[in-house]
Amino acid sequence: MKPVLLALCLATPLLTGCAVGPDYVTPDFGVPKRWSSDRNQPAQSLKLAYWWRNLGDGLLDQLIGEAVAGNLDVAAAKARIREARATQRQAVGALFPSISGTGTATESRSAGSSTSGIAIAPSTYSQYQAGFDSSWELDLFGANRRAVEAASYGVDAAEDDLRATLLTLIGDVASNYIDARAYQARAALARRTAASQRETAALTERKQNAGSASAVDTAKASALAASTEATIPTYESSYQQAVHRLGVLLGRDPTALGQTLARATPIPTPRLPLPKGIPADVLVMRPDVRKAERQLAQFTAKIGQATAALYPDVSLTGTVSTTALKLGDLGKSSTIGWSIGPSLSVPIFNGGKLLAAVEVAEAQRDEYHVAWRSAVLSALEDVENAIVSLGQERIRIRSLSESARRYGEAARLSRSLYQTGSSTFLDVLDAERSQFTAEDSLLASRATLAKNYVALAKALGGGWRGAIDSSVPEIVDNSTGPHLMQTVETR
Known part of the structure; x- marks a missing residue:
């Protein structure tokens, strides 16, 4: 079969569909039909657009918008997209002929001589030459087309990498904002509790002076208040760390949000349940899973690139040149020469290097196939863990609410009884x-x-749904044309 294919490709140089190596087919990954918590319920429609708005905090919404615009990891991901697109254009350029122009101008002087008593004086003459060189690789076995295919998948992977970066960023901004508000609230609770405990210590001291309490009771009351106050610096430190992290996530200095977050507000609370869809949704919603799949496709195409090197390489080359003794005679009163013809390069012996390159490409493809499967399993695990954690925390918070209410009643009652x-x-x-x-x-x-x-x-793939412009470079260079090079100082 291979000799027939080889003969067919050589006999039809303009055949565009001839290629070697495996053609990529999107792999199938069997996933459950429903999440574990939805086994007895109908499947839900996945709705993740602007999910953070369900937390009901306008300032958080504002900070997420600023982070998307200013985060440095996002800027780096945009640059990787521009790099991938430029690489794709380079690969596409290899499909077309290349043409280059040449030109020379020489001034020659011949030495004088004497022959049979006749003196020949030295002479000087000029010669001008201009021409064009062209070449076109016919790409009979699809090496260049596989390169374009791989580069196209690389662009897709870079775009999914940006989406994955945005997904992580939004989750990090939300989590750190929640932490900041929680530590604010816990520090405020510690201050209120310590103040109340100081009042109890003062009451105990008065009762001691009246002879109805001991010095031990007074010392214990003061110690409890001090112990509560000791938690405040820990909470304040954690609060400041969360604020500093938020500043960096927004692409600003760590202290930039100090005034913005200074006024305490309640801890954000989800107002609505989050529809989870079905497990198959993560294959298309999770950008890290999509990126892994695109990288698998990219490295599958690279096998074809490596395989094509085992086959003959055919190119068409041509040259046109004109020579004259005067510059103005080029193209008119000049000699014109041209040449055109195919060139064939056939690998005969290379010590197994080309076959080894194919094996390297196949091994890399296998690595990315495993990476894709791992990404899918990790995504499913993330969702299941998050579902369980969220459900159990709802149960826990109900018990803690009851506990806090009861202990509050007990504290008020015991303090009142102690006073009497x-x-x-x-x-x-x-x-x-x-x-x-x-x-x-x-x-x-x-x-x-x-x-x-x-x-x-995050586990379901909820990220930024708005448009992202990745075409604007981070740095715009000026005066990149020919100019005098500036002296660079070295240390």
């Missing part, structure tokens, strides 16, 4: 400690719930 002498200080101490712990845990759980919502949206 109907309860011991140990009851007050235990109730206040438990109330703070329960309320702090509730705030942390609310933040975790919101972040689990973010994690689910």
